Amino acid sequence: MRFMGSQVKIYFIKPGLQTLVQDNGRMGQQAFGVPVGGVMDKSAARIANWLVGNDVKSPLLEIALTGPHIEFEGDCQIAIAGADISPTIDGKPVNMYQTITVNDGTELKFRALKNGCRAYLSIGGDWQIKKWLNSSSAFLLSDQNLTPDSIPVKGDHLVIEGIKNVDVKSFPPRLQPKHQSPIQIGIIPGPEFDDFSKKAVDHFLNNQHTISNDYNRMGYRLETILSDFDPKQEVISSGIVPGTIQITNSGQPIILMADAQTTGGYPRIGNVITAHMDKLAQAKPGDQIKFSLVKLEDAYQALRDNEATMNLLLK
Amino acid sequence: MDFHPYGDSAVLVNFEQKIDPQINSKVVALSKALVTSEIKGLINSIPAYCSITVTYNPLEISYSKLCEEIEKLSATSLGDQNAALRVLSIPVCYEDGYSLDWEDVEKQTGLVSTEIIEIHTKTIFQVYMLGFLPGFVYMGSLPQSIAVARKTKPRLKVPSRSVGLAGLQTGIYPSEAPGGWQIIGRTPLDIFDGHKAEPFLFQAGDSVRFKSISPESYMGIEQEIKSSNFNFDEIYG
Numbered sequence: 001m002r003f004m005g006s007q008v009k010i011y012f013i014k015p016g017l018q019t020l021v022q023d024n025g026r027m028g029q030q031a032f033g034v035p036v037g038g039v040m041d042k043s044a045a046r047i048a049n050w051l052v053g054n055d056v057k058s059p060l061l062e063i064a065l066t067g068p069h070i071e072f073e074g075d076c077q078i079a080i081a082g083a084d085i086s087p088t089i090d091g092k093p094v095n096m097y098q099t100i101t102v103n104d105g106t107e108l109k110f111r112a113l114k115n116g117c118r119a120y121l122s123i124g125g126d127w128q129i130k131k132w133l134n135s136s137s138a139f140l141l142s143d144q145n146l147t148p149d150s151i152p153v154k155g156d157h158l159v160i161e162g163i164k165n166v167d168v169k170s171f172p173p174r175l176q177p178k179h180q181s182p183i184q185i186g187i188i189p190g191p192e193f194d195d196f197s198k199k200a201v202d203h204f205l206n207n208q209h210t211i212s213n214d215y216n217r218m219g220y221r222l223e224t225i226l227s228d229f230d231p232k233q234e235v236i237s238s239g240i241v242p243g244t245i246q247i248t249n250s251g252q253p254i255i256l257m258a259d260a261q262t263t264g265g266y267p268r269i270g271n272v273i274t275a276h277m278d279k280l281a282q283a284k285p286g287d288q289i290k291f292s293l294v295k296l297e298d299a300y301q302a303l304r305d306n307e308a309t310m311n312l313l314l315k
Numbered sequence: 316m317d318f319h320p321y322g323d324s325a326v327l328v329n330f331e332q333k334i335d336p337q338i339n340s341k342v343v344a345l346s347k348a349l350v351t352s353e354i355k356g357l358i359n360s361i362p363a364y365c366s367i368t369v370t371y372n373p374l375e376i377s378y379s380k381l382c383e384e385i386e387k388l389s390a391t392s393l394g395d396q397n398a399a400l401r402v403l404s405i406p407v408c409y410e411d412g413y414s415l416d417w418e419d420v421e422k423q424t425g426l427v428s429t430e431i432i433e434i435h436t437k438t439i440f441q442v443y444m445l446g447f448l449p450g451f452v453y454m455g456s457l458p459q460s461i462a463v464a465r466k467t468k469p470r471l472k473v474p475s476r477s478v479g480l481a482g483l484q485t486g487i488y489p490s491e492a493p494g495g496w497q498i499i500g501r502t503p504l505d506i507f508d509g510h511k512a513e514p515f516l517f518q519a520g521d522s523v524r525f526k527s528i529s530p531e532s533y534m535g536i537e538q539e540i541k542s543s544n545f546n547f548d549e550i551y552g
Contacts, residue, residue, distance in 0.1 A: 236332055
């Protein structure tokens with residue numbers, strides 16, 4: 001095993017379309033209007049961090065649709081999980097879902113998006129990131145740049161100290177998600193579910209819905225206009241959790257995601273079950289979604305099953 | 316008080332669905348009690364006008380068990396809802412340039428700006444909730460006489476620290492943002508400063524009174540804040 005230095009710098013020759021530093025977010029600040037944030041696909045991020053020996057809460061890069069071009073200064077271990085954006089190292093295709101050793105001067109690039117939407121790049125060690133409210137997660141606000149390290153632009157670099165050197169690991173190919181459309185998404189009936197007409201609910205549940213181009217980490221607008229929807233069902237604003245599906249006045253559904261506002265006043269037809277949030281995180285504009293109702297107990301069971309599998313594999 | 320599943324990791328606790336200071340005080344009291352409680356698996360509590368969103372880890376506690384715990388806690392917390400309420404005095408310059416919408420607001424209310432300012436500074440408001448943006452404060456309720464509809468065409472950029480009206484509510488923009496509230500003034504205080512250890516000036520349940528100040532006084536306070544000479548204790552009490 002070669003000697004690894006204590007510090008690595010990664011340089012963004014190109015940042016890509018949306019490359020952000022994310023961790024597990026800012027849970028606990030929502031009473032002040034701060035979005036939860038954090039990685040969109042929690043399983044993929046967890047696997048990527050595990051492959052390089054980092055804690056599940058460690059920051060890593062979330063790379064959406066188009067990859068960055070990165071140069072490494074120093075030797076380290078990395079891993080890539082989630083969407084397949086055809087990663088290459090020094091021009092050669094490289095496997096995902098396994099520990100990769102990279103050397104000083106290595107260049108990491110991405111090519112075509114093959115499946116999914118968001119790839120996660122972990123680097124074994126302690127990321128030196130300026131935190132805001134105890135989190136490294138990128139937070140975008142028009143007039144205060146509170147997480148300057150987490151939104152890298154061309155020419156920026158990040159520093160990782162305490163470089164780790166773990167035994168090379170891999171995550172079983174048969175368990176790597178394929179991210180195919182249409183996506184089957186389970187929902188729990190939302191707080192206002194009973195206020196929707198039978199016709200509106202049938203329209204929602206019996207059809208596939210297309211994700212529109214109005215799509216970001218705050219939420220996905222669907223192309224659907226719900227039939228027989230009465231916009232006068234006004235709701236006094238209350239708290240929002242990621243996964244909430246609200247219907248705007250025009251009848252258009254929006255699925256709220258990690259960076260969603262903390263309060264809202266549109267009627268909520270349903271909430272995506274937690275076990276399905278990760279595959280939703282890998283959906284992209286043009287993908288189809290089919291919703292089905294799930295019982296609370298079945299949602300818990302799906303979550304327990306996921307957790308048991310992960311605990312077994314990520315030892 | 317009733318409970319709704321809100322996905323598999325949150326409970327929506329609904330009080331009587333009405334924007335009302337007494338109901339909101341109960342919300343704030345129960346939400347505070349939840350945050351400091353030691354209910355295993357409880358993650359977070361988000362108070363709103365007349366509801367609380369309680370998030371939990373379903374691997375540690377079930378929906379029905381959590382509802383029971385909330386019910387139990389409400390029996391004790393709702394008794395001390397007036398405990399240690401703060402009253403904040405917020406300076407606002409209502410002059411043109413700081414306000415943007417006097418014309419529209421005067422037209423809608425049939426009052427002149429001086430009358431509206433008088434009502435806005437005499438009323439003691441309650442912070443019902445924070446939301447929309449980090450630190451955005453929703454306060455109420457406005458007397459019906461100065462209630463106004465939102466702008467038909469929202470602005471793409473409302474300046475940071477703008478004080479606005481919308482329906483029976485008044486609010487302050489914590490940072491520059493798009494928005495449709497009718498802007499009647501601006502405060503020199505940073506109601507949200509992300510670089511501070513405690514970034515938020517307000518919390519749900521606070522009482523607020525606005526104080527009309529001149530442009531000179533606005534600029535004076537702004538200078539004091541910039542040079543770290545402003546005494547923030549001035550605004551409490």
